[in-house]
Amino acid sequence: MILTNVSGTLGDIRLSINMSNYDVKIRNHWINRDNCKDLIATLERGGSHVADLDIDNLSSRDQMHAGLLNATKTFVEWIDLKPGSSVLDLGSGLGGSARYLASACSAAVTAVELCPELNEAANSLTRHLGLEDSIDHLCMDITAPGGLKIGKFDLVWIQHVDMQVAKKSELYTCAAEHLAKGGRIVWHDWLAGPGGPVIWPLFWSADGEISFLADREEFTNLLKTAGLEISRLEPIPDLTTSWFEKSRLGLSRVISKMKSSGSKSSKLDAFESLATEVDNALINIREKRLIPFFGEAVSR
Ligand SMILES: C[S@@+](CC[C@H](N)C(=O)[O-])C[C@H]1O[C@@H](n2cnc3c(N)ncnc32)[C@H](O)[C@@H]1O
Numbered sequence: 050m051i052l053t054n055v056s057g058t059l060g061d062i063r064l065s066i067n068m069s070n071y072d073v074k075i076r077n078h079w080i081n082r083d084n085c086k087d088l089i090a091t092l093e094r095g096g097s098h099v100a101d102l103d104i105d106n107l108s109s110r111d112q113m114h115a116g117l118l119n120a121t122k123t124f125v126e127w128i129d130l131k132p133g134s135s136v137l138d139l140g141s142g143l144g145g146s147a148r149y150l151a152s153a154c155s156a157a158v159t160a161v162e163l164c165p166e167l168n169e170a171a172n173s174l175t176r177h178l179g180l181e182d183s184i185d186h187l188c189m190d191i192t193a194p195g196g197l198k199i200g201k202f203d204l205v206w207i208q209h210v211d212m213q214v215a216k217k218s219e220l221y222t223c224a225a226e227h228l229a230k231g232g233r234i235v236w237h238d239w240l241a242g243p244g245g246p247v248i249w250p251l252f253w254s255a256d257g258e259i260s261f262l263a264d265r266e267e268f269t270n271l272l273k274t275a276g277l278e279i280s281r282l283e284p285i286p287d288l289t290t291s292w293f294e295k296s297r298l299g300l301s302r303v304i305s306k307m308k309s310s311g312s313k314s315s316k317l318d319a320f321e322s323l324a325t326e327v328d329n330a331l332i333n334i335r336e337k338r339l340i341p342f343f344g345e346a347v348s349r
Pocket residue numbers: 075076079111112113114139140141142143144145146161162163164167189190191192207208209210213214253
């Protein structure tokens with residue numbers, strides 16, 4: 050495997066990590082997203098820029114999935130998570146859901162993220178919100194050979210990550226290995242649907258290159274091989290459509306306001322790209338090219 054040394058800085062922290070070309074593509078994709086760039090820059094500016102951040106006003110930036118904080122709250126209800134549970138958040142991004150789980154459900158969370166910049170930003174935000182005793186942020190590849198070996202958990206949480214993971218067997222083996230007795234793995238994620246090829250761009254991939262969607266049958270079979278079985282799987286097209294329609298309305302308002310004020314900024318470009326991704330997501334759902342779902346699996 051070809052490894053690239055990725056280095057950079059975030060505040061005072063020097064980053065240096067060996068990544069495969071595939072991982073570098075994933076990293077470049079996420080650190081260049083407007084929400085991630087914006088949050089990383091806010092943290093670098095520090096001081097009053099950071100002082101007012103809280104779980105609610107961060108949510109349009111640190112909840113990196115369809116439906117943002119509303120989706121996380123609905124997912125937590127669907128799971129019926131017991132207060133004080135231990136949670137392993139695989140592919141935790143900027144840590145928005147980890148912080149919600151820690152603050153609203155008193156969960157003890159271990160959050161694992163591939164991109165050093167996102168992981169550092171997540172860690173800073175967690176400290177800023179005073180949640181560092183409840184959340185450990187680790188920068189690791191959740192499909193690493195030999196697994197993560199970081200203990201056992203009541204819940205393994207996978208939210209909008211599965212669709213981007215090429216090595217699904219490694220991911221499910223890793224998730225299974227970290228389950229405590231009676232534990233569960235839960236997904237808020239995407240499956241390939243029967244409606245035909247996916248229309249790009251979407252928010253996790255511009256052209257499908259860093260997207261690895263399984264269909265329901267492949268998903269079930271891969272879980273079986275990892276010693277897991279699905280206990281619940283609920284497609285959520287209507288719910289996801291309503292979340293996206295709401296965001297689209299908000300985006301349209303912002304875009305027309307910016308245009309009527311003559312703005313030609315990179316922010317306007319970012320909002321217009323986001324609007325295209327939301328439109329495509331809505332078409333993909335309507336035409337059953339993509340199936341958003343909540344799912345749960347247990348050891349067999
Ligand atoms: C769409 S974001 C979701 C982040 C978070 N779960 C959320 O919902 O806010 C997908 C995240 O998965 C991470 N990721 C993708 N492949 C990974 C891997 N092999 N190991 C760890 N993280 C990974 C990406 O870097 C990205 O931060």
